[in-house]
Amino acid sequence: MRGLTRNLRQVLTPATSYAILAILALVAGCQSLGLPTPQGFNEKLAASYSAVTSVRDTTLALLTAGQITKDEAKQVQARADEARAGLDAASTLKGSDFGAAETRLATATQLLTTLQKFLADRRSGVTTGAPP
Amino acid sequence: MKADLAIQILLALINQAGVLGAAINKARAEGRDDLTDEELQSFRDADDASRLRLQAAIDG
Numbered sequence: 001m002r003g004l005t006r007n008l009r010q011v012l013t014p015a016t017s018y019a020i021l022a023i024l025a026l027v028a029g030c031q032s033l034g035l036p037t038p039q040g041f042n043e044k045l046a047a048s049y050s051a052v053t054s055v056r057d058t059t060l061a062l063l064t065a066g067q068i069t070k071d072e073a074k075q076v077q078a079r080a081d082e083a084r085a086g087l088d089a090a091s092t093l094k095g096s097d098f099g100a101a102e103t104r105l106a107t108a109t110q111l112l113t114t115l116q117k118f119l120a121d122r123r124s125g126v127t128t129g130a131p132p
Numbered sequence: 133m134k135a136d137l138a139i140q141i142l143l144a145l146i147n148q149a150g151v152l153g154a155a156i157n158k159a160r161a162e163g164r165d166d167l168t169d170e171e172l173q174s175f176r177d178a179d180d181a182s183r184l185r186l187q188a189a190i191d192g
Contacts, residue, residue: 035149035152035153035156036153036156036157036160038152038156039165039166040159040164040165040166040167041166042166042167042168042169042171042172043155043156043159043166043167045172045175046152046155046156046167046171046172046175047152049172049175049176049178049179050148050149050151050152050175050178051148052179052182053148053175053178053179053182054144054145054148056179056182056183056185056186057141057144057145057148057182057185057186058141058144058145059186060182060185060186060189061137061140061141061144062137062141063186063189063190064189065137067137070190073186073189073190074190077183077186077187077190080183081183084179084183088176091172123137123138123141
């Protein structure tokens with residue numbers, strides 16, 4: 001039992017714990033919307049790709065409405081590209097290094113959550129703060 | 133926030149959620165617990181198209 005606890009401590013670094021929490025938040029978000037819960041890794045990836053697309057679509061709507069500047073939209077686009085690259089890497093890694101793939105997925109999800117918060121603030125009329 | 137902007141954003145979110153839900157439901161109906169790589173590719177393609185639309189607005 002003591003060995004198991006020690007092993008868990010080695011595996012559950014702060015980064016890994018945050019990654020697990022980010023994935024749980026993604027799954028919980030789907031449940032709250034009445035969506036079927038993503039189970040397989042590709043389904044979790046698909047949910048995250050959809051989140052990247054939502055970030056871009058929301059940014060386009062806000063830019064068209066004049067609620068964010070072109071420079072801010074450019075920054076969000078660049079961060080969305082980063083998240084997308086992380087998801088693509090996770091997809092590539094899933095067959096060879098599943099742990100690394102999960103970490104990439106969780107990191108991208110964390111970035112997307114931050115971007116969605118920025119966009120939600122702008123939708124609500126909060127004009128302070130730069131894109132993350 | 134103007135109502136038409138709110139509705140536009142809401143529709144975009146519902147569309148994304150609907151596409152994802154339909155893909156997962158289709159997989160379950162076929163007895164699978166995950167999407168195929170081909171199905172996953174369609175989500176990448178949708179994001180590619182979204183990226184191009186946003187970039188055109190930024191450049192325009």
